[in-house]
Amino acid sequence: MSVLSQFVFNGIVAGSVYALIALGFALIFTASRVFHFAHGGVYTVSAFAGYTVMVTLGLGLAAGFATAALVAALMGVGINMVLYEPMKAGNVSPFVAMISSFGVLIILTNLTAIVWGSNPTVLSPGGSATIYRLGPIYTTGPQLQIIVFTVVLALLLWVFFRFVRLGIAIRAMGSDAELAEVVGMPSRRLRHISFIVGSGLVGISSLLIGLNVGIIDFNMGFDIMLMATVAMIIGGLGNVGAAAAGGFVLGVVQNVAIWKIESKWQLAISFGILILMLLFRPSGLFGERGPAA
Amino acid sequence: MDYVIYIGNLMALYATLAISLNLLVGYTGLISIAQAGMYGIGAYITALLALNFTHDLLLTTLLSAAGGVAVSLVVALPALRLRNEYFLIATMGFQSIIYSLFMNLELTGGPNGLWGVPHPQLFGFTFNTSLEKFLLAVALAVVCYVLALRVTRSPFGRLLRAVREDQTAVSSLGKSVYRIKFSIFIFSAIFAAAAGTLYTYSITAIDPVAFALDESIFIITIVIVGGTGSLNGSVLAAVLLILLPEAMKFLPIPALIAPQIRQISYGLLLVFFTRFRRQGLIGEYQDVLK
Amino acid sequence: MSTSPSSNSPLLVLEDLSKSFGGLRAVHELSFSVQAGSITSLIGGNGAGKTTVFNLITGNLGADSGHILFRGRRIDGLPPHKIARAGIARSFQDLRLFSRLSALDNVAAAIPQQRGESLLASLLGGARLKAANRENEARARGLLEQLTLAGHEESLAEQLSYGQQKLLGLGRLLATEGELLLLDEPTAGLSPGMVEDFCGRIRRLVDAGKTILLIEHNVEIVMRLSDWVVVMHQGEKIAEGVPEEVRHNVSVMHTYLGISS
Numbered sequence: 102m103s104v105l106s107q108f109v110f111n112g113i114v115a116g117s118v119y120a121l122i123a124l125g126f127a128l129i130f131t132a133s134r135v136f137h138f139a140h141g142g143v144y145t146v147s148a149f150a151g152y153t154v155m156v157t158l159g160l161g162l163a164a165g166f167a168t169a170a171l172v173a174a175l176m177g178v179g180i181n182m183v184l185y186e187p188m189k190a191g192n193v194s195p196f197v198a199m200i201s202s203f204g205v206l207i208i209l210t211n212l213t214a215i216v217w218g219s220n221p222t223v224l225s226p227g228g229s230a231t232i233y234r235l236g237p238i239y240t241t242g243p244q245l246q247i248i249v250f251t252v253v254l255a256l257l258l259w260v261f262f263r264f265v266r267l268g269i270a271i272r273a274m275g276s277d278a279e280l281a282e283v284v285g286m287p288s289r290r291l292r293h294i295s296f297i298v299g300s301g302l303v304g305i306s307s308l309l310i311g312l313n314v315g316i317i318d319f320n321m322g323f324d325i326m327l328m329a330t331v332a333m334i335i336g337g338l339g340n341v342g343a344a345a346a347g348g349f350v351l352g353v354v355q356n357v358a359i360w361k362i363e364s365k366w367q368l369a370i371s372f373g374i375l376i377l378m379l380l381f382r383p384s385g386l387f388g389e390r391g392p393a394a
Numbered sequence: 395m396d397y398v399i400y401i402g403n404l405m406a407l408y409a410t411l412a413i414s415l416n417l418l419v420g421y422t423g424l425i426s427i428a429q430a431g432m433y434g435i436g437a438y439i440t441a442l443l444a445l446n447f448t449h450d451l452l453l454t455t456l457l458s459a460a461g462g463v464a465v466s467l468v469v470a471l472p473a474l475r476l477r478n479e480y481f482l483i484a485t486m487g488f489q490s491i492i493y494s495l496f497m498n499l500e501l502t503g504g505p506n507g508l509w510g511v512p513h514p515q516l517f518g519f520t521f522n523t524s525l526e527k528f529l530l531a532v533a534l535a536v537v538c539y540v541l542a543l544r545v546t547r548s549p550f551g552r553l554l555r556a557v558r559e560d561q562t563a564v565s566s567l568g569k570s571v572y573r574i575k576f577s578i579f580i581f582s583a584i585f586a587a588a589a590g591t592l593y594t595y596s597i598t599a600i601d602p603v604a605f606a607l608d609e610s611i612f613i614i615t616i617v618i619v620g621g622t623g624s625l626n627g628s629v630l631a632a633v634l635l636i637l638l639p640e641a642m643k644f645l646p647i648p649a650l651i652a653p654q655i656r657q658i659s660y661g662l663l664l665v666f667f668t669r670f671r672r673q674g675l676i677g678e679y680q681d682v683l684k
Numbered sequence: 685m686s687t688s689p690s691s692n693s694p695l696l697v698l699e700d701l702s703k704s705f706g707g708l709r710a711v712h713e714l715s716f717s718v719q720a721g722s723i724t725s726l727i728g729g730n731g732a733g734k735t736t737v738f739n740l741i742t743g744n745l746g747a748d749s750g751h752i753l754f755r756g757r758r759i760d761g762l763p764p765h766k767i768a769r770a771g772i773a774r775s776f777q778d779l780r781l782f783s784r785l786s787a788l789d790n791v792a793a794a795i796p797q798q799r800g801e802s803l804l805a806s807l808l809g810g811a812r813l814k815a816a817n818r819e820n821e822a823r824a825r826g827l828l829e830q831l832t833l834a835g836h837e838e839s840l841a842e843q844l845s846y847g848q849q850k851l852l853g854l855g856r857l858l859a860t861e862g863e864l865l866l867l868d869e870p871t872a873g874l875s876p877g878m879v880e881d882f883c884g885r886i887r888r889l890v891d892a893g894k895t896i897l898l899i900e901h902n903v904e905i906v907m908r909l910s911d912w913v914v915v916m917h918q919g920e921k922i923a924e925g926v927p928e929e930v931r932h933n934v935s936v937m938h939t940y941l942g943i944s945s
Contacts, residue, residue, distance in 0.1 A: 136479060184669060195479060196425055197668050200618065203611045204664030211654040211661070219654075323607060327490060330483060369494040372487035379484050380472050541807055548806030549798045549817060552785070556793045559782035566742060566776075567794040567860050568768035569801070577803035 103237035108360045109353060110238045116352020117251035118313070120345040121306035122325055123332035124251075124258060125299035127344030129177070130333065131262075131275040132295030134195060135185050138202040141326030142209025143180075143300050147173035148307035148317045149217045152224055155308075169304040177300025178293050180205055186289060206322055213319040221318045224311040243313040250309060254302070255345040262341055271295055275339055327368075331375045337388015346387050399524045403596050405636045406531035407589045410538045412616040412628035414585035417542055419614065420622030420677070421551065422578050423558030428469060428485040429613045431492035432583045434605025435465050436590025438496060441508040441600055451514040451521070451530075455591045462587025463580050465492070470579045474572060477561075489610050496602035507601030514595045527596045534592055535629075538585045542625055545581070554578055555623075608657075615664045621677020630675060635660065695720040695864055695895050696741070696772075701750035703736055710736040712919040713750070718864065718897050718912075723890055725898045725906045728916035734899045735777065737916075738866050741897075742774050743767045754864070769796070773862025777869050777899075779853045783842040787833055787852050790841050792824040794859035827855045847878050854885065864895045871902060883909060907931060 122144065129137045150172040155165025184205070188198050225243075233240050261268035271291050274281035281288050311317045328351065336347020354374060355367045362370070378385065411433060418424040436458035443454045473484040496502045513522040514530075521527055545551050553574050556564045561571045594600055616635055620627030639656040647655050667674060694717035703711040711733045718724045726734045739745040741752055743764040752760040759767050768774075782790050799816040800806045806813070828834055831851040836844060841852060850870065857865060870886070871879045883905060890896060900906050906913060906927065913930045915923040923933045 136483070184665065187669065193672070196482065197672065199479060199482060200425070200614065201665050201668035204615075204661045204668065207608060207611065207661035208658050208665070211657040214654045215651050215658075327486070327607075330486070334483065363498075365498045366494070369491045369498075372491045372494075375487045376472055376484055379476055379480055379487075383476075383480065544809060545803065545806055548813075549792070549800035549820070550803050550806040552789050552793050553801060555785055555789070556782045559784060560780045562744065562764075563776070563780040563782065564793075565764040566744075566768055566774050566780075567856070568765050568773075568796055569793075570763075570765045581803060 105360065106237050107239065108356050110240065112353030112356030113248060113349065114244045115356055116349035117248045118310050119328050119332045119351050120251050120255060120348030121310065122303060122329045123344040123348040124254060124341060125303040126329035127333050127341045128258065128295055128299035131339050131341060132271045133185060133292045134275060135198045136202065136330065138199065138326045139180055139205035139209065140303060140329060141322030142206040143173050143176045144303050144307045144325045145213050145319060145322040146176060146209050147304035148311045149213055151308040152222060152317060156224065166305055166308055169308045170301045173304025174297045174301035177296040181293060181296040206326060210319060210322050217319065219319055221316045223315065224317050225315050247309055247313055255342060259342040328371065331371050334375055334378050335386060337385025340388050343385055343387035347385060350386065396524050399528045401636060401640060403524065403528040403531045405633045406535040407593055408616060408636055409535045409629045409632035410585055410589040411613050412620065412632050413538050413542050413625055414582040415613050416617045416622065416625065416628045417545065417578055418582050419617050420624065421546060421554040421558060422575060424575060424579065425482045426485045427482055427610045427614065428489040429586055430605045430609035431489045432462050432466060432586035433590045434492060434496055435461050436587030437594045437600050437605065438502055440591040440594040441511050444511045445508060449512045449514050451516040454514065455588055458587045458591040459584045462583040466580050466583035470576055474575045474579065486607065489607050493602055493606050496605060505602060507599065509599035511594055511598040531592050531596065534588055539625060539629065612660060615660055618667050619663055619674055621674025624674065624677045627674050627676045693720060694718060695755060697753040699751040701740060701752065702748045703740055703745060704748060709919045711740065714921050716914045716921060716924055718895060720895050721890060721893065722911040723886065723896045723898060723909050724912045724914065725900055725910040726914050726916060727900065727906055732916040733919040734916060735868060738774060738868055738899065741866060742772060768860065768862065771863040772866065773857050773860040774866035775853050775857050775868055775870060779849055781841040781849055781852060784840055786838050786840060787828060787844065788821065788824050788837040790852055791827050791855045791859045792820055794856045795820045795823060796861055824859065827859055831855045847874055850874060864897065865889065866897045868899045869901060871900065871905060
């Protein structure tokens with residue numbers, strides 16, 4: 102039993118990572134209805150930018166996080182301004198934005214490799230944090246930090262979208278962009294804000310996750326993008342809290358599965374779940390509406 | 395000289411891949427991100443057959459195509475029930491599953507892949523020079539082009555384009571949208587798998603990375619740069635995009651970062667064409683991706 | 685033409701059909717039938733559920749309860765393409781033409797059971813296929829000509845004027861050879877001259893053996909064309925009868941005619 106509880110706990114740790122990434126991804130999707138695959142690239146670049154400030158320049162943890170958040174926010178809103186907004190204005194199908202987004206992901210991934218090199222980079226030296234014991238479960242400080250940070254952030258965003266005017270406006274705009282336009286909501290600005298916040302979050306997350314894992318790698322954006330997509334589909338589209346919950350579910354399922362199945366199949370299992378969800382529960386576990394088949 | 399022929403070989407293979415994907419993307423409006431997976435299925439089946447049973451060209455091609463059909467059935471049955479973006483995401487999921495299988499199965503040799511594939515034989519003749527293999531790839535591309543042309547100009551092709559425009563209207567005319575999509579999906583997979591067969595025979599060693607998600611994105615880049623719904627465009631773009639890194643060798647780029655520069659230029663092309671020239675180089679329509 | 689519908693056999697029968705969306709009752713226990721060779725009109729204000737009825741008949745929506753019979757056989761639960769193949773063709777309020785296909789292709793795509801319609805047949809090719817394709821194309825051209833669209837064969841549907849697009853929609857509908865035609869506001873948005881033209885065409889279709897179920901907002905047209913009128917209000921049938929009866933029905937005047945005219 103204690104083995105299982107350790108697996109579940111590991112799942113919660115992994116899940117909080119997925120949830121963190123999915124939060125920004127879902128925030129952006131909620132506002133703009135774009136599957137912003139380039140989010141993975143923003144994640145990568147901001148992690149390395151944070152690394153440069155924190156480790157290379159030795160300016161400390163706070164400066165590192167601030168840099169990562171700033172770089173990510175600027176990139177996110179930049180991509181929206183240069184790519185998605187003109188497409189939206191030109192009534193181009195969301196497909197095109199999705200495919201374009203892949204292009205941006207590829208560009209950012211390879212730029213990172215050129216600037217920071219294509220070998221994995223050690224972010225937190227030593228990598229061995231103190232191990233704590235909570236009942237039958239073993240854990241580390243960074244793990245607990247991530248879980249707490251994720252839960253607090255998810256709750257904050259939930260409150261933001263439920264009770265704060267700006268949040269409610271963004272949600273309304275996401276579910277009916279035309280109507281929002283008609284009633285004179287500043288849609289463009291709201292979407293920009295969503296990209297800034299969503300990307301800033303992923304910037305912070307990238308460094309937090311990097312510190313937990315210990316290593317960052319130019320190629321990590323693809324997996325990040327894939328997991329964010331899976332988490333959002335599991336949780337439910339157009340709902341930030343649901344996407345975060347989806348991330349937790351994904352993490353737990355992946356980790357409980359490797360109790361019985363070899364860990365190399367984690368990715369395949371995740372996509373198996375993705376496809377099953379699309380087929381049988383397209384609105385997600387916690388979502389309100391989904392793709393009409 | 396061998397290198398030039400090898401580049402030509404790649405052009406022919408990517409032309410085949412792009413034409414077969416264009417039938418889905420440009421004609422039917424099915425944005426599939428699993429083409430590299432289908433390509434890999436053909437490549438791995440061929441490598442396994444050639445290493446263990448037979449390197450008869452016809453037999454390995456047919457069995458690889460059959461494998462492509464089998465896998466595309468597994469992908470199509472669920473994925474084709476989904477519309478729009480969700481089809482794209484489902485194919486992305488399958489692409490990742492297929493890649494994960496290549497990467498992790500013992501049978502496929504894991505990350506190291508399979509190597510030492512013998513030259514293909516056909517009726518006692520062995521294709522052992524790169525020129526002969528290049529000619530095979532060209533032959534496949536020509537067959538693919540001719541059949542694709544035939545398909546797109548037939549009443550079936552008309553239905554493909556009708557599905558792209560409005561599925562509900564197509565079914566209101568008594569035509570099964572599912573059957574139409576299904577047929578073309580399988581057709582496309584057959585040619586992708588056959589391209590995989592020739593790829594394996596050309597380079598005699600394969601590994602999973604050649605069939606990863608970014609490879610699928612590269613194939614869709616060719617389709618978009620050439621022009622969705624234009625077979626000639628796919629051929630032209632396959633040639634140009636394979637030439638691009640060769641041309642860049644004349645630029646003073648350090649060899650160390652050359653692969654990244656290549657990827658970045660492909661990424662830039664993809665972004666440029668989706669943003670500013672959605673009809674591609676010689677495509678018909680501005681907004682085929684509906 | 686103007687004989688009482690009950691003297692014919694019903695081609696289409698709706699029995700206690702219901703459909704809700706969430707809490708909204710779009711169609712509620714609706715029953716009526718359409719006699720072969722008649723023009724039956726479905727009228728009612730916006731949101732009365734008329735287009736939902738069409739979508740239920742054509743299988744684009746599944747009914748919550750109730751039955752639909754076509755030629756005495758149940759068709760509810762069949763997928764849309766099978767219902768269309770059984771002989772029910774529909775037009776759409778928003779036309780749903782194949783915008784970036786030529787006018788000719790729009791019509792030719794609708795011709796049933798074409799030889800080259802399957803992938804395999806189109807790959808194999810052959811002289812018979814070519815002949816069949818030529819024949820189908822000729823038929824499509826003939827239809828375009830009947831619809832005064834000769835000369836526009838190669839124009840993309842989206843390049844045609846609205847009136848021409850409506851004609852093209854009708855052409856595509858006729859090419860299906862469906863026996864029962866469901867027309868969703870065929871005259872909406874047309875000039876008075878074209879409205880007349882459409883009415884004439886609809887009447888001639890019935891003379892040629894078709895049966896028509898019509899959704900129409902123009903009360904004048906409904907009264908002039910229909911053999912039978914079914915009035916809907918908030919998803920329910922509130923009256924039906926020959927046009928004269930319905931015209932004098934006070935509740936109809938109140939809920940529909942009074943509002944929209």
